[in-house]
Amino acid sequence: MRKYWHRVDEIFGKAQEAYQDVPSAANWEKISGALDRGDAEAYKEKYLLWKRASLTLLLLLSFALYEITSVQVQKKSSLASIGSAPNKKADLSIGQPTLNARVANDNSDPSQSKTRTEYFPPDLFGSANEPQVASPIAGRELNLALQYNPVPEQINPATKNIFSNKSSGEAINRNISAKFIDPDNINPTRPKWTLSAFASSEWAGYRLDNDPPNNIASSQNQNKEDEADLINARERHQSSYSTGIFVSRQLDTKWGLKSGLIFSQTSISIIPQEIYATQTPDGSMAFKYVMSSGYIYVKPNRRRPIMVGDSIKSAAAQHQFTTLTLPMMVSRYFTKGRVTLIPSVGISLNYITRARFETELQTRRRTTYVFLTRLEGMKDFYVGALGDMDIRYAIGSRWSISMLPSFRYALTPITKDNVVRTFPYSFSLGGALSYTF
Amino acid sequence: MMAVCMWYAHNREEAEEILQDGFLRIFKYVHTFNRQGSFEAWIRSIMVSAALTKYRNKSARMWVVMDPEIDEDELFEEPIFASSYDEKELLKLVQKLPPMYRLVFNLYVFEGYKHKQIASLLDISEGTSKSNLHDARKILQRSIVVREQIAQIRIKTI
Numbered sequence: 001m002r003k004y005w006h007r008v009d010e011i012f013g014k015a016q017e018a019y020q021d022v023p024s025a026a027n028w029e030k031i032s033g034a035l036d037r038g039d040a041e042a043y044k045e046k047y048l049l050w051k052r053a054s055l056t057l058l059l060l061l062s063f064a065l066y067e068i069t070s071v072q073v074q075k076k077s078s079l080a081s082i083g084s085a086p087n088k089k090a091d092l093s094i095g096q097p098t099l100n101a102r103v104a105n106d107n108s109d110p111s112q113s114k115t116r117t118e119y120f121p122p123d124l125f126g127s128a129n130e131p132q133v134a135s136p137i138a139g140r141e142l143n144l145a146l147q148y149n150p151v152p153e154q155i156n157p158a159t160k161n162i163f164s165n166k167s168s169g170e171a172i173n174r175n176i177s178a179k180f181i182d183p184d185n186i187n188p189t190r191p192k193w194t195l196s197a198f199a200s201s202e203w204a205g206y207r208l209d210n211d212p213p214n215n216i217a218s219s220q221n222q223n224k225e226d227e228a229d230l231i232n233a234r235e236r237h238q239s240s241y242s243t244g245i246f247v248s249r250q251l252d253t254k255w256g257l258k259s260g261l262i263f264s265q266t267s268i269s270i271i272p273q274e275i276y277a278t279q280t281p282d283g284s285m286a287f288k289y290v291m292s293s294g295y296i297y298v299k300p301n302r303r304r305p306i307m308v309g310d311s312i313k314s315a316a317a318q319h320q321f322t323t324l325t326l327p328m329m330v331s332r333y334f335t336k337g338r339v340t341l342i343p344s345v346g347i348s349l350n351y352i353t354r355a356r357f358e359t360e361l362q363t364r365r366r367t368t369y370v371f372l373t374r375l376e377g378m379k380d381f382y383v384g385a386l387g388d389m390d391i392r393y394a395i396g397s398r399w400s401i402s403m404l405p406s407f408r409y410a411l412t413p414i415t416k417d418n419v420v421r422t423f424p425y426s427f428s429l430g431g432a433l434s435y436t437f
Numbered sequence: 438m439m440a441v442c443m444w445y446a447h448n449r450e451e452a453e454e455i456l457q458d459g460f461l462r463i464f465k466y467v468h469t470f471n472r473q474g475s476f477e478a479w480i481r482s483i484m485v486s487a488a489l490t491k492y493r494n495k496s497a498r499m500w501v502v503m504d505p506e507i508d509e510d511e512l513f514e515e516p517i518f519a520s521s522y523d524e525k526e527l528l529k530l531v532q533k534l535p536p537m538y539r540l541v542f543n544l545y546v547f548e549g550y551k552h553k554q555i556a557s558l559l560d561i562s563e564g565t566s567k568s569n570l571h572d573a574r575k576i577l578q579r580s581i582v583v584r585e586q587i588a589q590i591r592i593k594t595i
Contacts, residue, residue: 004578013547015528020440021443023439027453031460031461280473297474361475368475370477371476372472373467374471374472
């Protein structure tokens with residue numbers, strides 16, 4: 001009887017392939033409800049992890065930038081105070097000889113000359129070793145000192161008038177304020193942070209280099225067709241976009257550093273093509289679909305095993321990949337009135353967070369829908385160069401809007417072990433809203 | 438995928454339960470899809486897995502013996518197969534099989550698993566798997582042959 005079992009199997013096998021059924025609408029509603037309850041939480045948790053990672057990265061980057069710039073600012077401040085300390089003391093006398101000198105002149109005997117700390121409270125001028133940059137409260141303290149400490153009799157009348165006259169004290173105060181208290185004069189290298197949110201439309205492309213060891217066309221085919229040309233002919237870039245935030249640190253009036261996080265999505269359409277069977281790394285046979293970003297092995301569900309030389313037709317395909325970019329750039333500031341031009345150049349660390357590919361494969365008996373979220377031969381990480389021109393217009397003391405043309409180019413390929421090495425690039429034009437603090 | 442579930446279930450209600458469970462698994466584990474093979478094949482394997490889970494939980498009721506009403510002599514006669522069958526009728530025949538027979542038959546015939554794999558999936562011995570497949574085939578063959586004979590008798594009477 002066993003000789004008829006293959007017939008039984010065949011009858012039921014054909015019936016199973018031919019049978020079609022659809023679930024009821026209520027069943028889809030149940031599935032949707034269950035997904036809303038359970039998977040929505042998992043979905044949130046998934047992106048919560050990304051948010052945490054991005055925030056941590058941003059904080060670490062901010063801290064590193066702050067540390068670097070703080071050291072630079074301290075060095076510049078020290079140099080400035082060493083070079084200008086005597087002049088700042090001289091400014092206390094409103095363009096006249098220094099207070100110490102005046103006191104010394106009033107006492108012809110050097111041994112009788114008194115230091116400034118004998119006339120004024122010691123905390124007014126601080127110690128000799130302190131940087132002689134007046135604090136914002138110095139002017140106020142000087143007024144108080146003039147009020148509660150009578151001007152010594154040893155000072156000549158002209159000088160005494162300066163100190164005893166209230167208006168002169170105010171003049172000193174104004175002078176101190178003008179010279180020292182003005183934030184721009186306290187430290188001309190005062191750093192500024194700028195936080196910018198931006199969105200831009202991209203014109204993406206890529207440069208393809210043949211990878212000879214894996215270039216099947218050039219190594220096996222007699223006509224030595226160029227894989228790069230074939231891929232270029234098949235693929236078309238579609239509209240892509242970028243969005244993200246920039247954090248800028250202005251170190252002085254001219255130079256600054258810039259970083260942030262950029263999220264980009266690149267879309268590519270691929271025309272229908274015929275794909276051929278090849279041996280996979282595990283030794284089995286499958287159809288290989290090659291594209292610029294990588295390749296996939298497809299094993300359609302069919303009864304006949306895949307043989308060398310078999311081919312299958314694919315419908316038009318859609319391919320997208322998303323990238324998270326960490327830029328590190330140096331900026332130059334050109335300011336005129338409300339407009340600031342800030343060209344920046346630097347390098348970027350890019351993580352390909354997701355690749356999406358979908359198409360349909362057509363066999364004689366059925367159409368197989370192929371949907372993938374990961375490609376073979378595609379790297380997770382690549383290094384790139386980037387530059388932009390931030391054309392910023394101040395709309396307030398802290399807020400500004402920008403037009404942001406930019407350019408990005410991959411320095412390392414996004415593919416490995418593919419028939420081509422792919423270096424994506426993009427031009428973009430976007431807008432940004434910035435807040436300076 | 439509903440069609441796949443129908444072949445593994447006893448009726449439509451059970452098939453919809455399997456489909457729901459399968460789709461929840463798909464959405465939960467879609468990130469683990471390893472790109473080996475088509476996405477459709479991966480979804481199908483998830484559905485089969487969901488069906489196995491459902492019936493594995495009812496394993497205590499799965500163990501049955503050969504239908505005693507089957508006439509063994511009839512099975513040794515040369516069967517007559519029709520040139521074509523209605524797949525809905527064949528589906529009903531498979532659905533009427535005892536759960537363990539149905540699972541073993543489906544896994545062997547539709548999914549192409551070997552007895553060793555089936556034994557591992559269903560936590561049974563290879564011998565049991567072979568025995569169940571044998572019994573399932575006998576039941577199904579008897580059903581389709583008898584139906585064909587009835588059909589032929591009807592044609593003759595007309």
